[in-house]
Amino acid sequence: NAGVMQNPRHLVRRRGQEARLRCSPMKGHSHVYWYRQLPEEGLKFMVYLQKENIIDESGMPKERFSAEFPKEGPSILRIQQVVRGDSAAYFCASSPKTLLRDRGPGEQYFGPGTRLTVT
Amino acid sequence: QKEVEQDPGPLSVPEGAIVSLNCTYSNSAFQYFMWYRQYSRKGPELLMYTYSSGNKEDGRFTAQVDKSSKYISLFIRDSQPSDSATYLCAMNGNNRLAFGKGNQVVVIP
Numbered sequence: 001n002a003g004v005m006q007n008p009r010h011l012v013r014r015r016g017q018e019a020r021l022r023c024s025p026m027k028g029h030s031h032v033y034w035y036r037q038l039p040e041e042g043l044k045f046m047v048y049l050q051k052e053n054i055i056d057e058s059g060m061p062k063e064r065f066s067a068e069f070p071k072e073g074p075s076i077l078r079i080q081q082v083v084r085g086d087s088a089a090y091f092c093a094s095s096p097k098t099l100l101r102d103r104g105p106g107e108q109y110f111g112p113g114t115r116l117t118v119t
Numbered sequence: 120q121k122e123v124e125q126d127p128g129p130l131s132v133p134e135g136a137i138v139s140l141n142c143t144y145s146n147s148a149f150q151y152f153m154w155y156r157q158y159s160r161k162g163p164e165l166l167m168y169t170y171s172s173g174n175k176e177d178g179r180f181t182a183q184v185d186k187s188s189k190y191i192s193l194f195i196r197d198s199q200p201s202d203s204a205t206y207l208c209a210m211n212g213n214n215r216l217a218f219g220k221g222n223q224v225v226v227i228p
Contacts, residue, residue: 004162006162033216040127042125042218042219042221043163043216045215055214056213056214091163107165107168108165110163110165112162
């Protein structure tokens, strides 16, 4: 039973280029979350998606960042016109449980991450 | 005040010792409490998951939750060198997990 898969594992981009990070959730999971981990910082929530829907993007920077989770294929986190401050580890997590209003997100299982370096 | 506080100081213990880690939080709405283990340059791995106040044991690991004090703990008994990793507390906050900064634990053989 494969876990959460992310690719690429390492990504180097020059300032101004686009970065595209992919995440395939665990089999049977329909909830995907993206987190960013900066050096010396904890994991910070970015966005929560279900198939074809963005449920909560309160942690996403207002500009240059976008995310999608299409009906078919992996979830994509896209960063346009990258800057040095975008260098970080980006983790995707998935969850199997239907989220009820009073139940919270439940267990989340993380992928190995994509380490983005902007030069 | 941050939602989740975890003193990020590194912790070195001799093999066989008990490791004690803790976090405090400020949001009374948090209902689920988790501990993740993260090895260097890897993704976080879910270790313990608790819903209510009290203790939960899983092998050498014990998680404690005290909702009245907004305080959670993780204990590792008979620590092994393979337990050397960063331990992150996390708690749910409406669709997302709020994480502490993590404790780097080193178990010395």
